[in-house]
Amino acid sequence: MQPILFLIRKEFIQVFRDKPMLFIIFVMPILQLLLLGSAVSTDIKNITTVICDLDRTPSSRELMRRFQHSKYFDLEYIESDRKNITRYLDQGKATIAIVIPTKFEKDLLRHQIPTVQILVDGQDSNSSLIAMGYANRIVQSFSLEKLQYNLIKNPGVIRQIHLVEPETRIWYNPNLEAKNYMIPGIIVILLTVITSLLTALGLVREKEIGTLEQLMVTPLKSYQLMIGKTVPFAILGMFEISFAIGIAKLWYQIPIRGNLSIFFGFAFIFMFTTLGVGIFISTISKTQQQALFLTWFFLVFSILMSGFMFPIDNMPQIMQYLTYINPVRYFLTIVRELFLKGSGLSYLWHQVLIMTIFSFMVITFSAIRFQKRVS
């Protein structure tokens, strides 16, 4: 026990002595959290728009005003020549172009159904669809008002109209804020990155510099070495996520409806997996560069396929099957459900079980391998 404690102390001393490292361990994740948290917004706003009004009547100007007043659109350009419209899209000056045809007002009055064109820059398919939806909605509500105006003139007609409308209520995230979904994910990623990367690098560094040999001449047993080098990072990881949760709650006001102590329990189990991966990578790398790349490899794929940014349900079946062996996927689900829905063990036991099995397997495998290597 004593040697392990010594090792832990040594590791902590080394960490705190390395000022740039300190910065990276403590400041960078927080920066990441703040950055990602603020940048992440799948809400589309301020879409630069160019409108070509070929009619220039009160009705067309009214429609233009709707776009001007909409918080979604930034009406920056008004173009009079239809031919120039595409240039705005080409140059990236505008994302969406609206063309109001000539005789717009005349056709409206005579019930001749004028056609409004909406041209959208399709590069970002997600935003394009949403932008188009918003633009469509503006035109449609303008259209509906005209319709209602016509209807009011014929009150008898209204009695014969029956509309079906949804009365929608959103649970768990009533304002549909993306950050409530993303920030728990970011916390998971922070934990994953810190524990796996620092463990792998820490172990390989000693190998590369040559101090590992010195450690091996001591009466230290290999398991003591392993524990001594991973426990500090486990502690750091726990500290990090506590800090991150603090920021999430205080700065971003993310709801935490579940039991936090259970959360830390789950995080503890999860950490065994990432620490195990770190150890494993250290046994197959000779240099820190290799360790970095290999850990990077692991991180990129496990984060990609975890459901963090791209919902797993949208992926093709094969990919979905692959995610079943990704431990991050389970922890991510646990964290999100715990935070937003207040789910407890009763709903999450499945995830927890699999995570525990994974952790056990990975750490055992890695430990054995490490033992063999160092002996």
Place this chain on the structure above:
Amino acid sequence: MNTRFSAIFRKEFRHIVRDPRSLMIVILMPILMIFIYGHAIKFDIKNITLGINDQNKTSASRELIEKFERSGYFIISAHPKNSDEVEQLFQKRKIKAAITIPYDFSETIKNEFRSKVQVLIDGSDSNTATVIMNYISIIMAHLSEEINYQFIRSPISVEPRVWYNPDLESVNFIIPGLVAIILMMICALMTSITIAREKETGTLEQILVSPIRSFEIIFGKVLPYVLIAFIDGALIVLAAKILFGIPIAGSLIQLTILSIIYLYASLSIGVFISTRVKTQQVAMMGALLATILPSLILSGFIFPIRSMPLLLRIISNIVPAKYYLDIIRGIILKGIGFTYLWHNTLFLFILGTILLLISVARFKTKLD
């Protein structure tokens, strides 16, 4: 100068070749990433699990249910009887939304102006929830239109057209972005490590005793990585074309030249970082922090810059990936050329040159 420079160059190359593992990862990983990214990322949301509580059970309500079934977006997978059951289903993640058709639906639909249908949506994934909300509104609007066909015909018709990516393929959007990220990653990461490693293992001192000048060291060490990054970039674009058939609308030559300028800027960042740090770990983390993170988040790769708060929008103006993203998407998807992209190119070139000059000037050729 020629022989000294080429000596460093060849030495660096030997180092690289002698570490096949890193090389393999550098070349293999991007291709794998493209493969997985390209297939895994779909922004279109389908197969939405839906729960329906039909309290009316008439032909009218069945007509509404059928509309959901036939939409192609929903899968009706549960029939919750009350909101408690809905809560349970949400918690078990079995459904994402639940619809309750009121018991008097068939009456209200004949006599009232508005018939309300209750919709409950699991809002934890806000993006999906928004889309679900829109789908449901559209389906009910369609039903309304059908019921009242003679009276409600929209006075205005809308003709939407999508440019550059008519099938709204997510791949076309992601792949160019991926190329930018990967190139940045390789350049910044590898170059930042290279000089730091020599410092850490002590071999830099040995080089410094020789009559080599700082810019020779820096350029000699950096050039092999330029080549590797370039080959990698070409491989990625090739893979994208083969695996996903992404058409390149613009000029390949322009793409090549402008990409090299981007590589130049990325490398200079890596070099700059490595000349300021003492250990590899810090170099790596620094490279991560200064290059990969902003490139991923602030370049417009996934998250639209325009939707970000002002401070972040300002910071994004110094992220090289942002400029390159415009370039590569412009050339591949829009088919535009240098005439529209010159200011992006200029920025990258100036950034690269400034950083390199600073690095060379500050690189201490004395022992610490």
